[in-house]
Every structure is written in structure tokens, then in C-alpha cells.
Amino acid sequence: MTYIVKPKNHHPLLEKNELGLTRRDYEGAVSTLCAGCGHDSISSAIVEACFQLSIESYKVAKLSGIGCSSKAPAYFLNQSHGFNSVHGRMPSIATGAAMANHELLYLGISGDGDSASIGIGQFVHCARRQLNMTYIVENNGTYGLTKGQFSATNDLESKNKYGDDNLFPSIDLPSMAIQLGASFVARSFSGDKEQLVPLLKAALSHKGFSFLDIISPCVTFNNHNTSTKSYDYIREHNDALSRPDFVPSGKEILTEYPRGSSIEVPLHDGSLLSLEKLSESYDPTDKIKAIQNIQESQRDGKVLTGLLYADPEAKDLREILNVSDKPLNKMDQKELCPGSERLQDINSGLK
């Protein structure tokens, strides 16, 4: 908890984006999370990504459930829409909102408790349906808000702060997401903004369900030396697949890689995610290989990060359901309720 008001004063050379806004214009309130919480770094990476993409804050809806992670939307984009839902029910709210108005950018912030425990059913169907949103799990492997019990993503046999063993295997959310049909799946680390920010930008630009599992150490309850989600452990075991570089639509690729060592993933809005390969067998468009990579690194005791899987061609929920281009919330009563004659037509068609 911080009581100091963040001064408005900023660096005189602070950059401006295409909208004439600075990074500071994308901030929210000063965080009330514990000092050093990985979630704050993620908030800051979201601020950076939205700033760099020149996103208009009022066209974003931030949605969350319950938990430390779900408090985070208060700390970025303070001019966006927001909805803090019931525990684990953020996907339902997101689905409803997106169906009513698909013109907003949907950014769901959840945690390992919110998504892998109480809300896992919601998460599963949201991924399966290809809802056009960016779904972020701020994964710290612990129930921080209730004082540090094991969560479902905590690794088997890792000890908690008080020395107790975790008796159950962890749920690997990215593997699940890939299997369920999510079309953009990545894992990153709150302490590595060089990787996180381009991935976030790509996720926000991707059409369809973008899932980001971000390891975010809990400094208070899960940063001890027997934890597998601590700053130290992740830095030591981080196995990055690729070094991502987000190239906005219409911009040239400036980084040069040796031949054959890079992969480009074009996104539907014309932007590009250019990836420098760090592993031979890396191919983020191959679903089977993606799952294999995750399994192998898990076996080797590593934490695989980077873009794991992407299918830029996949259809999103709106396309699958063939929903009208005009958002439902912009239709007047006549359009939404075309009258009894039309109803009779439908009914007769069903006879």
C-alpha cells in the first residue's frame, strides 16, 4: 500500500505517441498491492503496450474477477471501461459485453485462483469459443489475498513459505488453452518487459482469443527460495523460445537476424510479430510441436516462455456465429425487435 501521491510532473523529454499522449496518460491509480508485486510490472507493461499501440483508452474494456490480479485493472488505463465481476466469472461478463458491442477492445485480467480454480469452467469455454479478447492470467502460484495457500498452478512438491509440500500437480493453463482452440497463446514473466511488451502488443492486435500466462512472483507469499514462482527461480529456469519484436502495420522490420533464424507471424491488422528463434525446433504455428515443447521443458524443469502458439487465420466467435457487423448495442428497437411478422416467418421456417 502506498500513500504517496504520484506527482503529475514528468520527464520533459517523455515521448508522445500518435495520439499525442504520453505513457503517463495511460496510467491508473497508484497500486495498493504489496510493494514489489509482479502484477504491478504487468500493469506497467500494459501501459507501455497501449501507449505504443496508440490505443484510445475509451475504446478498451478492462474486465476482471476476484483476487490480487483482479484488483490490477484499477492501476492502468484509468480512462477505460471496467467491470470487476464475481470470482471466476469474468469470461461470462466478457462474452456478454463482446456480443453486445464488439467494437471495444476486451482485456481480461485474471489470476491463477480466478482462472485455474473457481473459474476454470468459464475459462475453458471462453477459450473454446474463440472470444475476441486478450485474456491475461497473472500467475503467482499462490492465493495471496487469503495469505498464501497453494493454488492450482503451483508446482508439485514445491514448498510454501511455511515449509509445507504441495501434494498435487499443477494445471498448465497454456497447454489447456492450446488444446481448447485458443488462437494465440504465450507465456512470459513480469520481470522481463523486453519480452512481455511485444507479446502484449501482438496479443492486443490479434483477432480471436489471445491468452497470456504471465508468471508474476508474489513477493509476500511466494518468493522464498523453495518456491518455483519466485523472481530468482524464474530467472534461473527461464527458457525463452524466441525474442519477439512487434512490428506495427506499415512499418519496416528494423532488426536483422541471420537467415533461417527468425519467424514472422503476420496479424490480421497488418502488423507483424517478428521472432528471433532461440530454439531449433521452434515453430509457433505448429500446434502439436507447441504442446510437445511445453511438455519437454516441463520434464526438464524449465519454464518455457515466449509465443507458444499462434494461428492468425483462425476465426473468432463473431465470425463463427455470423453476428451482424453492427454492434447490438447500436441497433434501435426496430432492428432488435423486427415485429411479429418476422417472428411468424421464423416460426414457419421451423415447422
Added chain:
Amino acid sequence: MDTRYLFKRYNTWWVKVAVPKTLRSELGYDLRQSLKTHDLDKAQELRWQVVDQLKAKINQTKGIAAEGTLEVDSSVVNYVPATDTTNPQYYHKVVECQHACPAHTPVPEYIRQISQGNYNEAYMLNWESNVFPGILGRTCDRPCEPACRRTRTHEKAVAICRLKRVTYDHKDDIAPLIPLPEESNGKKVGLIGGGPASLTVARDLVLMGYECTLFERDPQAGGLMRTNIPSFRLPEQVLDEEVNQVLDLGIKTEFNSEITSMKKLLEKDFDAIFVGTGAPKGRDINIEGREEANDNVHIGIDWLTSIAFEHTKSVGKKVIVLGGGNTAMDCCRTAIRLGAEEVKVTVRSPFDQMKASEWEIEDAMGEGIPIHDNHVPKRFIVKDGKLVGMEFEKVEAVFDENGKRKLVPTDEDPVIFECDDVLVAIGQDNAFEWIERDIGIEFGEWDMPIVDKVTFQSSNEKVFFGGDAAWGPENIIWAAAHGHQAAISIDKFCKDFDLYQRPEPTTTLISQKMGVHEWSYDNDISQAKRYLVPHADKRDALKDLKMEVELGFDEITALEEAQRCLNCDVQTVFSEDLCIECDACVDICPTDCISFVHNDSEENLRNKLRIPAINLNQQILVSEQLEQTARVMVKDEDVCLHCGLCAERCPTGAWDMQNFLYQEAKVYS
């Protein structure tokens, strides 16, 4: 307001770029160029262009340097070593107002005392450093204010000088706080001149038990503070109080006793002699008609002196003041108060390059006095033996490649101004006719004594110089700074110590953390604009030579203004062994000062920070290599607000806010 690379000298903005250490033998310490304007907006427009030019010059020299040397193995990378913060000068430079003050007055500390209502303590902090808080709070040239960090975060400097005045105006009886002189040590020091330099030396030495004798040609001590600064700027009572505070410590005074022979004085029983005679000779102007007009042409500082001692009580109806310095501003404002009806100032240079402080020019113009720039005086016009006017030639300033100014006549007709009296305020010189040239005091250029820049000792080891007498006209605050150093030297000299072994400053660094979220300093950054000092009603002020124009802040405004101070003396102290590299400080810093990057050469390091640290006048704080990622923490001190958010958001206490108090060494302890 952004004033990086810019600094002001003689009312003109200059650009300054630091030269890399390796090139200093070729290019000097820094490169600078005048922007020839006093308009900050204009200067800001021109700045980057000039910065690029100067950088190009550095790069060019680098290229030449590179050709001449062997190719360096590219695998050898130039790293910046971790900053040595135990060097007292590192954090001192961060407290820029204090660093810029010649006497190194602990500015943020006394401002903090003001905001806590401790006026006596605030006054004493000033008294220790600059001896004359009440006087300087009204008359200082304020080198601290352009250095204020607020100027680099889009705002005006804290009104430091006027807050200094607050400490005088609102203090109680401080007599019990003034230290008592030690018992006499039997050593005798003679001081020539009763101005700020001599008074400072006398104060410092008398406290050490020296027997000090002050010789002053005027009937009272104070020097230029009494004779040249009019009482509407510096009331006599303030001057008397602070001068007597020093004299009452037990200094012997000999007033009305001008020293006419240094030789004779040296024969007397003094262990050391300090010369603080200032620059007492006003420059004259030698143009046609000068002699004929003599009765109505006055040398500015002499004229002000005769007013101070009430020998002169009137002036003609129409007055011209020649010159653009602070003396000229004092002359014209005094003339109006003596009843002149039409006063004008003429100055040779363009308005932008006038030497007077901006606020003094503003005050003069505010009193309705016109300033005619680019006017070079050509002759006095005398009719029937009486001065009736002056002729001026109009010029414009042209700068050559080296930035040297030349005043070139324009083709316009000469300008004639009518006048009854002319006040010449075109500069001051030193006058050392009274020092014989065969007594071991060597003289150099411009007939100035050769004085050691560190010890203030002349080539006669018993004789020390300081204030304007040492290297020509400066400001009161410089005289005080010189005085402290000269006193240290005299003490060492009398005790047979090495004069070059200067005493170290005293520094303390104390954590301000009191609880989980409690800090013992006020870190809320005030968003208030600089408060203006109220002025006396102009109609009354112009009638009364002794009525003080500036009224000073009342307690509430002083408190509000004090709150604007950013507490630059509360340092962000970083401990790399505690850091877990969670990025919390990077994310929260409102001015993006903190970066974690891989070490590199200083130039590269400065460029790869979150926002490049391109202001080379400002230091970067570099940590040791961090354990986890082998990066280093780099903090650009340039625009750090000292808000403490980095320390507040740090989970391990790797950042701490610590109050750094730097006190320049004095001869007494």
C-alpha cells in the same frame, strides 16, 4: 521549464556541453556558446541546434583522436564503474542549489526548517554559511535559483533568496545561538576594508580566538553593502544588525582610517593581514566634453556612497545613467527618489546582454525608468559652461566566429538626450596604489595582485586577499565564500600547517524511514506556482529613499513557497545486495529516472536508459553489477523529484531515502 544545457551569464542564455574526459586536454572542460538572447523561449528554440554543433565538434575531435591512436580491440568493452557515493561531492552535486552557491549554503535544509516554523535554526544555518542572511536575502545574485531542479520539471525555481530573507524577518532573538569566541590564542590579524569578505574572515577567526583588527576608511563597517546598495533595497537597520553581530564578537575596529601604506602596516605586529578592500574605483568615461561637464558628471558608486552618508541629497531634474549593471539600476532608482523627474538608462550592449540581474532590471522598469540599449555615449554637450545633454551613437552587436562581441555602428543619426546630471556606472576597478611594489607582493595582469586560487595567499606569505580585491568585482556571496577559505588559510599559516591541506566538508547521511510508510521528510510534491513577493505601493516608495520596496513573504506564503522545495538533499540511496530486480521502482518513478540495463561505455549507457540521460551537466548513479541478471541499475539524477516513490514501492528496502547534509568546512568547529 526545461533548461538543460542552458545557463545564464550576464543576462544572456548560453549553451554548455560537457567534454568527455579523454578530450579535455584538447577542448577544455566544456564547450559553450552564447545564444545572445535573454528570452528563455527563444533560447530553448535555439538550444538543440547549438548542442548539435558542439557535439559535432566533440565528434570531430574524437575522429582525429581515433586516427592518431592504434585500433582498440573491439572485444574490450568500456564499462562505467559503480558510482562512488562515499565521495561527498557526488551527493553534493545532486543538491544543486547548494552546489551552485559559492558558500555552499545548505538550502533544502534551511527551507525545511522554515516549513517547520524553525526560523531561528534556519537563520543560523545561513549564518554559518553566508554570515549575512538578512542582507543576502535581499541582495544576493542568487546563483542557486537557476540551478533549482524545479526549472527542469517545467516550472520556475523555488524563491530561495526570498526564503532566506524569511529566516531573518521571522526569527526571534538569536543572540544565544551565536557561538562564543574561544580564549585568545595570542595571534593577531589585521583586516583591511570593512566589507563582507573582511567581516567573514574576522567572524571565523575571532571565534577561534584570534585577535582581529579591522581598518575601514568610512565611518561605519559594511563596505559596498552600505555604500553601494541603496536602503530602499537594503534597510540600514538590517545591515547594522548583521554587521554588528560580527563586530560584537570582539573585533577591534578602526574607522575613518584609510590604510595608505601596506609597508607600514606590515611593520606592525600582525601575524597575518587580509585585504578585503573590494573594487572601490568606479570607472570613468573619457569622451568629448567630459572635463567641461565635470560638475554634473558623477561616478555611480561614489555618488551612491555620498548619498548613503547623506552628503548628497539632491539631483538634477533630468538624469542619464550610463551602464547596464546592477549599479546602474541602483543609480537610476535612487535618482528618481531624490526628485529627478526624467531618468533614463543608456547601455551600449543590446538589452538581452545587460549585466544587471533580471529582477533588478524589472524593478527599475517597473518604476517607469526607460532603458535605451545599443546607445554608445559619444560626447557631453555643454552650453555656457553647463551640461545640457549627451550625444549617443546607435550600434548593433555582431558576433564573430569565436563568439566575441563587437558593437558596430548603424547608419542612424546620432541620438541626443537632454540632461542636467549624468551618473557613470560602467564598471569598477581595483585600486592598489597603497601597496608598495617592493614588499614581496607580486602584481600580474591589469595591475592585480597574484593570488593563489586555493589558499587566497599572495606572494607575500603574510598577506591574503579575498572578495572583489582578489580577482575583481563579484557578488556578496562570493566575498563570504572567499572569506571562509581565507580564514582557513590564515589559521593554517599562523599554526605553521600546510595551506594546501584543506579540511574536508562535514557530511551526514541519515535514513528518513520511520515506519512502513512513514518518512520523516515531506515528500508530497507541491503543484503550486512560484509565489510573488509583494511590493510596497509605488507612489509611496518612489518618494522615500529609505522605504524598502520588497516586503518579503508573510508566514503563510513563506510556508507555501517552502513546500515547493523538492528536497533534493534527501538522496535516493541504492543497495545492490538487497535488490531482487522486481522493476517496482522503474514502474513507479514519475520521471522515468531509473533503468536496469547492461553496463556499457558512459555514452552508450546514457543513451539506452528509459529516457536518454543527455544532460551531461547531470550525473548518473551506476550500481555494482546485480547478481540475478548481471545488469546494473542506472539512475539519471537530472529530473529526480526526490518523491521517494522508488523507496516506498521497493519490497526489500534496496532503495532508501537518506538525508544528506553537506557542510562546507569552516575554520572553527
